[in-house]
Amino acid sequence: MTEDSDFILVKKFLTGDEKAFNIIVHKYQKKIYWHARRMLGNHMDADEVTQDVLIVIYKRLNTFKFNSSLFTWIFRITSTRCLNAIKKRNLKRIFSLDNESHKNIRDSCDIVKSIEDKEKLDLLSLQLDKLPVKQREVFILRRFDELSYDEISKITGKTIGALKANYHLALKKILTNYNEK
Secondary structure, three states, X not given: OOHHHHHHHHHHHHXXXXXXXXXXXXXXXXXXXXXXXXXXXXXHHHHHHHHHHHHHHHHHHHHXXXXXXXXXXXXXXXXXXXHHHHHHHHHHHHHXXXXXXXXXXXXXXXXXXXXOOHHHHHHHHHHHHHOOHHHHHHHHHHHHOOOOXXXXXXXXXXXXXXXXXXXXXXXXXXHHHHHHO
């Protein structure tokens, strides 16, 4: 589907066609989930953010201005929700009396770990968690979501130069830490 077809779906939904929203959900739900999963590192948080994003889209699609692609608008919402979830998680850690029990709860909640090369995935996930949030976001959008710097710039509002610098620093840190293991 093209950007034009997304605009048609949005217009249909705004005129009361609920099926149009279902098509939008079907088209973007997995992309939202996997972006959130990579940003947050676990299934439960990613699933929660995905549901939150879908609700926001449903409630606020009438504010979509058609200035950018629907994809860009949705990913901006998803990135913002992920960053908020990371901040919330960090605040919980700061104010927690027992950080180790929170870590164990978070680790035990992540039951979706049946991917072929679990060790590499876990190592990469650990490395992503160590990155500053901005570098992690750019790395995930570029490497996993395969977005261009121009698309990432539209989503994040950052300059292409800053994005390239963040990506380069993230990649350098991941490779350095990976080679040490």
